[in-house]
Amino acid sequence: MKNSYTCLVVGAGPSGTAAAYTFAKNGIDVCIVDKAIFPREKLCGGGLTGRTKNSFLDIFDSNWEDMFEYSANSALFYYKGQRINMIEDYGELYFCNRIKFDNRLLDLAISRGVDVVFGERVEVIDTESKVCKLASGRQIRYRYLIGADGVNSVVARQVVSRKFNRNRYAYALQVEIKKEDYGKTELTRPELYFGDINKGYGWVFPKRNSYTVGMCSQYSKTVDIRKKLMEFFAARNCAPYKGRLTGHYIPFGNYAERVVENDVILVGDAAGLVDPVTGEGVAYAIESGYYAAEAVIAAISGKNCNIDTEYKSKYYTAISQEFARANLLQQAIYSRYTQAIVMHALSRSKTMPYHYMDLLSGDSNYKDFISIIQNKAKKLIFKGR
Incomplete structure (x- = not known):
């Protein structure tokens, strides 16, 4: 060589x-x-x-x-443990x-x-x-x-x-569990969770023979993400997790x-x-x-x-x-002052989840997506909801 x-x-x-x-x-x-x-x-x-x-x-x-x-053609969205919306027949997951x-x-x-x-x-x-x-x-x-x-x-x-500088990153923890060891009925589509941890989110992703259950949030010495993930897993699986946890830092804006x-x-x-x-x-x-x-x-x-x-x-x-x-949208989604408004807009809209998926697929951009969220939020505020 x-x-x-x-x-x-x-x-x-x-x-x-x-x-x-x-x-x-x-x-x-x-x-x-x-x-x-x-x-x-x-x-x-x-x-x-x-x-x-x-x-x-x-x-x-x-x-x-x-x-x-x-692969999956649908996904579920949750906020503080409650399902707020879903997408169907998307076909790009x-x-x-x-x-x-x-x-x-x-x-x-x-x-x-x-x-x-x-x-x-x-x-x-x-x-x-x-x-x-x-x-x-x-x-x-x-x-x-x-x-x-x-x-x-x-x-x-x-x-x-x-x-x-770890303070500028998010920290993620996840577990990989066999399908037969997961307590819930078989999952066929991904689940995305907001509001279960400060400045972060959780997920359950289906694989061929397993599920990936994970959570990430902006790194903080005051947040015990291991404890949060264990609580998150137990709530999803109806039983505690006793296996190995793996963690890593990821960029966060x-x-x-x-x-x-x-x-x-x-x-x-x-x-x-x-x-x-x-x-x-x-x-x-x-x-x-x-x-x-x-x-x-x-x-x-x-x-x-x-x-x-x-x-x-x-x-x-x-x-x-x-x-x-x-980064501008990140502040709105994860801020305790505005997250509830954004999630309420997501829960009341049939099209918002699809706009989100278009963002993921590269078929739309953040300029358009932020504009959509702002319009949805304004309508909710002016209606007093």
Whole structure:
């Protein structure tokens, strides 16, 4: 294996594999470095949206049906334990095992000729000499580097001084339980819960042979999310959970504005790209990885451009501009002063859940969605309800 590449990708999740696949597809030599050995465990509810599907089909030459294990065409919405609305016949809800999903993406990248280095942790990135130094002592030279190494990104810390501050993140806990061990009747559609935890939400997602039950909220030393999840699970299952809990930090509206420096680009969770309202992260990971690769390819091709301008133009129009609007809505949904109004508007509207799903699928944007919520809320307030 070589020790010098045109493009080096740190992190083999969806953003890293999307970037590497795009490089290799365009004949550019590329290597992925990841501290894990794949297949590796990945904590995630496993929900995939229509936007994820569209992003996948736009980038990878593969069959979407191979990427998920369960699909549903309806969903239920709850507020403080009471069902307030539902959608039916939507047809764009998919659920995967993230271990298999991520490994499948990596296999696709490898099949395109991407080199991989597994089980190697990045120690230092020397942007002056353009050398990535691994814990083993190995050094890999690069011309361009993509930082796709997650929320606690080594690349972000060393290159753009984006330090990990848990107070700016959400913390999620979840359990995976076999269907036969779940006390309720069989669930065939996802359930989304609001109001059970401050500044957060809960979920129950069906899979082929199991359910994922989880909860997340903005990190706080005063919130015992483990206790909250146990209460949430017991209320759903009518029995306590006695197994293993898994937890992880996720971005919660703290997306990066500084994403390009010294021929290094941040993508996916390393750039904080998880929707602060819907929790969508996989689609934005894939898209940002692709945009980063396209920016580098444009620069390599000899066009009169640089990766900073190329990447930021897509990053702003397709991602960060939407996230800025999403942060405004996040305050309304999770604030104790306005959450009840938003949830009441959701409960009284037949179309609101579908607008929400259109947002998830990428068929609408936050500008339109916020306008719809504002109009619904105004009608309720003026009617005195």
